[in-house]
Amino acid sequence: MANHNNEIHSAHTQTKDSGDVSRKLPDYLFTIVFLLTLVLSCIAVLSERQHQINDAKRDVSITIRLLQDHISDLQHDEAWRPIFSKDKQHIINVMDHIRTELNCRLYIVDENSTLLFKDSLLGPFGSDNGQQLTLIPALRNAIESVIINGGTATYKESSGTHLISSLPLSPRATLIGDAQLPAWYTAFSYSFFITLIIGTIGAIVVRYVIQKNSRLWRRQSLAQSIIDPLTSLPNRRGFELLSKQVLSCPEQRSKGLYLVVANINNLHGMNTQYGLDAGDTLIRQVAASIRHYLPKEDILCRWSGDEFLALVRSRELNTIDTFCRNISSTINKQDFILSGERVPLSIKIADHKLSADEQLSSAIVKLIDKLRNTKHAV
Numbered sequence: 001m002a003n004h005n006n007e008i009h010s011a012h013t014q015t016k017d018s019g020d021v022s023r024k025l026p027d028y029l030f031t032i033v034f035l036l037t038l039v040l041s042c043i044a045v046l047s048e049r050q051h052q053i054n055d056a057k058r059d060v061s062i063t064i065r066l067l068q069d070h071i072s073d074l075q076h077d078e079a080w081r082p083i084f085s086k087d088k089q090h091i092i093n094v095m096d097h098i099r100t101e102l103n104c105r106l107y108i109v110d111e112n113s114t115l116l117f118k119d120s121l122l123g124p125f126g127s128d129n130g131q132q133l134t135l136i137p138a139l140r141n142a143i144e145s146v147i148i149n150g151g152t153a154t155y156k157e158s159s160g161t162h163l164i165s166s167l168p169l170s171p172r173a174t175l176i177g178d179a180q181l182p183a184w185y186t187a188f189s190y191s192f193f194i195t196l197i198i199g200t201i202g203a204i205v206v207r208y209v210i211q212k213n214s215r216l217w218r219r220q221s222l223a224q225s226i227i228d229p230l231t232s233l234p235n236r237r238g239f240e241l242l243s244k245q246v247l248s249c250p251e252q253r254s255k256g257l258y259l260v261v262a263n264i265n266n267l268h269g270m271n272t273q274y275g276l277d278a279g280d281t282l283i284r285q286v287a288a289s290i291r292h293y294l295p296k297e298d299i300l301c302r303w304s305g306d307e308f309l310a311l312v313r314s315r316e317l318n319t320i321d322t323f324c325r326n327i328s329s330t331i332n333k334q335d336f337i338l339s340g341e342r343v344p345l346s347i348k349i350a351d352h353k354l355s356a357d358e359q360l361s362s363a364i365v366k367l368i369d370k371l372r373n374t375k376h377a378v
């Protein structure tokens, strides 16, 4: 019986543990999917930002080439200083046009980063022709970098970040293309919001589906853990759960509660003679017969291989005796047919009246003892 109690306890704990896990599973998955969504959204933003930078690089490179076409025959003085006198206005017009069309400014600096030539607006940081850009550290570093290393560099102005690239026009003159990058938050674009919305909806759907399925699974696994698959009667654990409510009701106790146990005689012999499937059929048939005899509100379970236990309510002792005798004599008289052959089958039965505060476990021990001492059908 101690073993039995341990079994019940561990079945309880296992179902409780797996229940906890399955309850938390939707939350875990929701969090995982949502975090994945955030990561994908961040990747979308970074990739959008990279596109913006690539676009700006391409625009700067195009504008530099465009202007180069217009000033390919740039004149120099003997010190290789560029002379702009002849086509000055034409170049300014081209620069203005490029600025308005491609949103990219062009200016020419010398080897000391002095602004030599610009469009009709003021230069970067409000600078003017002849002004040394080295006085503006942020810009100087970027210009030096593109002149020395080529490629592109960035600098920050109050209006935002600028990307510049250079093209040497002569040993003393370098053409700078300067485009303002869109503000960083413009990278939170269409793809970011779409990813975020789809991901969030996906996470909610996943949570809902898993929650629904795990509720169903919990219900099924609880049912499986308390029902005997052969007879569809409650098993030991099911009996304990179902009887708990009845046993805890003082009114029921005072009206009288009985435990009745029935055991199939010589099932071992039947199994040997007719096979295990036939034995299963006999178990099912006996279970159905006892169930048929018991009122609906009484609890019947398959206690062990060939034993059935019932919690029977409110019957006087002489009535319960008659009741037990009726069940056993009905089953004993019943025809059990296996493979067209009539099988003699009998059960033995015993009952025990629960006293007012008697524990189920100790009552069962007494009852099983009583059954073992019952040699024949009642």
Ligand SMILES: Nc1nc2c(ncn2[C@@H]2O[C@H](COP(=O)(O)OP(=O)(O)OP(=O)(O)O)[C@@H](O)[C@H]2O)c(=O)[nH]1
Binding pocket: 230, 263, 264, 265, 266, 267, 268, 269, 271, 275, 276, 277, 278, 279, 280, 283, 304, 305, 306
């Ligand atoms: N076919 C079948 N046999 C089972 C099942 N569960 C237990 N048994 C068998 O039932 C038999 C029970 O053995 P015992 O406790 O000796 O019972 P018995 O042979 O009916 O003998 P008595 O009860 O003393 O008359 C064993 O041979 C088990 O293998 C089952 O689900 N199906």
